[in-house]
């Protein structure tokens with residue numbers, strides 16, 4: 001095990017970006033960004049009920065249409081998709097690189113009457129900790145954006161590819177960063193960040209960084225530093241990783257139906 005691979009637990013108190021927050025552009029930063037105070041508020045931010053309503057059956061339908069049953073949720077976060085899919089009858093394993101997030105996901109599962117199979121695993125060495133092959137991997141909630149180095153992105157996709165069966169699929173989403181970079185931010189707040197008490201908006205954007213601020217009703221605020229993935233670049237990475245068929249949806253619609261979506265969802269198939 002090298003230094004990078006050691007488990008790092010998030011501190012419980014405040015986030016710390018140092019003197020120059022917009023200089024912080026590192027893949028490893030995600031672990032300490034999800035401090036306990038932020039994790040506790042995360043569900044307030046994403047509001048499970050509204051989120052379930054806005055997503056509808058989209059992911060369930062994509063998986064069922066392709067006959068997929070064994071699903072690995074590699075960005076489990078607080079467990080929203082793992083819980084939804086377990087309740088819908090899928091065989092779900094839930095992993096995340098943040099121990100704080102996994103603990104919260106497990107608790108949320110119990111509150112919803114399901115027991116999550118949780119695995120602490122960073123995508124870059126996923127197959128060290130995850131054994132077995134899956135019909136599908138999901139990486140949702142704008143998670144892949146946490147990878148700042150292209151080498152890390154390629155490595156994570158190679159690990160996802162290897163953890164899939166020969167005809168497996170990867171479902172991965174991202175914010176519409178093209179819109180933010182080219183035209184400025186104008187979220188309809190309809191998808192994902194739909195807790196209506198929480199303001200989520202970028203405080204700095206350039207081609208190498210989108211720094212978002214999340215302001216909560218109690219006056220507290222937290223940040224996330226993310227890499228602004230352009231859509232075509234992301235599709236190219238998926239192609240390079242070996243996925244043969246890639247379909248991109250905008251806000252859960254066929255792309256042509258939604259001109260300026262908040263989010264893209266890519267469904268990438270091995271065969």
Ligand code: SAM
Nearest residue numbers: 030075077096097098101122123140141143146
């Ligand atoms: N999927 C959840 C959702 O939609 O609510 C969580 C989304 S949250 C924005 C991103 C998640 O990705 C966090 O739980 C974070 O710990 C995880 N993550 C980020 N980079 C990771 C990495 N390199 N390996 C494993 N997990 C990672």
